Amino acid sequence: MRLLTTVAALRCYLTQRCSQHQFRVPEDLGLDAMSSWYQTAVGLVPTMGGLHQGHLSLMARARQENSTVIVSIFVNPLQFGPHEDYQRYPRTLELDQQMCRKAGVDAIFAPTPEEMGVSQNSLEASQLTQVTPPCAMMSNLCGRSRIGHFQGVATIVTKLFNLVQPDRAYFGQKDGQQLAIIRRLVSDLNLPVEIIGCPTLREESGLALSSRNQYLTAQEKAQAVILYQALRASAAGFGKGVRDRSTLIGLVQQELAKVPNLMVEYIELVNPSTLMSLETVEEEGMLAIAGRLGSTRLIDNTILRDRQPIIAIDGPAGAGKSTVARQVATHLGLVYLDTGAMYRAVTWLVLQKGIALDDECAIAELVSRCNIELTPTDDLQSPVRVWINGTDVTQAIRTIEVTSQVSAIAAQSAVRQALVKQQQSWGKKGGLVAEGRDIGTHVFPDADVKVFLTASVDERAHRRQQDLKKQGQPEVNLERLKGDIAERDRKDSTRKISPLQKAADAVEIQSDGLNVSEVTAQIVNYYQKRLS
Secondary structure, three states: OOEEOHHHHHHHHHHHHHHHHOOOOOOOOOOOHHHHOOOOOOOEEEEEOOOHHHHHHHHHHHHHHHEEEEEOOOHHHHHHOOOOOOOOOOOOOHHHHHHHHOOOOOEEEOOOOOOOOOOOOOOOOOOOOOOOOOOHOOOHHHHHOOHHHHHHHHHHHHHHHHHHHOOEEEEEHHHHHHHHHHHHHHOOOHHHHHHHHEEOOOOOOEOOOOHHHHHHHHHHHHHHHHHHHHHHHHHHHHHHHOOEEHHHHHHHHHOOOOOOOOOEEEEEEEEEOOOOEOOOOOOOOEEEEEEEOOOOEEEEEEEEEOOOOOEEEEEOOOOOHHHHHHHHHHHHEEEEEEEEEEEHHHHHHHHHHHHOOHHHHHHHHHHOOEEEEEEEEOOOOOOOEEEEEEEEOOOEEEHHHHHHHHHHHOOHHHHHHHHHHHHHHHHHHHHEEEOOOOHHHOOOOOOOEEEEEEEHHHHHHHHHHHHHOOOOOOOHHHOOOOOHHHHHHHHHOOOOOOOOOOOOOEEEEEEEOHHHHHHHHHHHHHHHHHOO
16 A cells, blocks of 8 residues: 655556556457456545544445545645634544555555645635535535535545546545535536445444544533434434424424533535425435534434335346346336346447447447337336337347447446436336346445345356247357356456446345245345335
8 A cells, every 4th residue: 555645646656557457458358348347447535534434434335346446635724614623633644544554445645735735724815726616505504604614625625536536436425515515516517536425334322433523522422322313213203204394303303402512503404415405305305413512513414215115136147137126026016127228228229320339439429319218018027118219129139249248338437327317317216126237336325125146157157048048049059158158247347337246235145046936035025124
């Protein structure tokens, strides 16, 4: 692991890492697989140091999804007000280095304020070019008492994105307002980075982990748990059907009153994406709290979603995900969302148009303008008909030609972004079963149930051969199928864009020796236990 303290060293390091990875590309790799093979993805975990288990969870996620992981440690003067704790904020670089090393981080970027061009600790005094998010997103919640805070955050985060140029950046949900503002920043400025929001990590008591928790006395730390308990009380009310703002906030106030020395700064119900106040939760809302115990400022939040459950089934090619997902959906009365068919439909269209598989610009143009429709049917074997630009491609997308090329298409950033956006739109109301290779990790990271369904290469090749026979397709040699499946596993697991990974909170089911009904029963039982 390297410790880098200057911009020059960081740029040199990233250039070398990129060259090293490109150098290892096999000579016999075809152009169609280049984008899916390159393991050059860079993950950034921006921090201010004082690292704890919450930060470690971000690093672990970044380590799982990227070939290079950079952790920035920078106590940003611009995000502290005149009377805030900039001078006494925890600075524990040696301990932070040890934690990063154990987490498998490749490099730490720990610049001084001068190196970042921030010699003054106020936005007014700084001569630095600044990034200003929408005023409406900065004026409520923490923004009311921390004037200029989010402008300072946005300015330094933008600088970090420009310096590191990560493919993905990882932030905790505990700072819900910050997460929403950074997502908006990336969207508005068309920055080529995917923002990954990660769940809040908590102590056994429920207290959200924070670098500032070390300011708390033992008594204050015990009292601080009331924030979590208040959020849980409101979430319980939401679970019983409460949707209006005043009642939900009233439930929080009722709990917080049990700790008289807690100075409540705000209790708000807002849209988690726009941060606009909500009078009623229709789809989802963020209930957020800020308060002080002694000299320590604490924040916490919870997301309230009014949607039916989502089941995400991931796994390698040929593991039986589609068949199982269809049966699970039928058994539970949920909608089957065939995301794999969407990628196959785009692949079919690319082949029909005669576009070279490595012509990512042409494919980006194509996918941004195509219209995919999935319509349910009464046929259990084919419960979804697939249409692209008005053409029924339900059978055409299952050919060997499409199957052999779909990984290369699915690995392309523009394809994934277009289709994931549509999938997430369909998932807002929930009540569906989705299957693919990144459903639980990227498309629906908040899915209620996550399953990683797998099987050996031999088993999957045999199943594929039988499926082709049933479909009346020409017979394919079993050894060829084994080779194709093994190669696709390699491509899917090492591709830069959304590699095949098991979600940390997914249950793994090895389906060798199990029939579809047995696998379905396992998932249904697991679903019922989780939701009970």
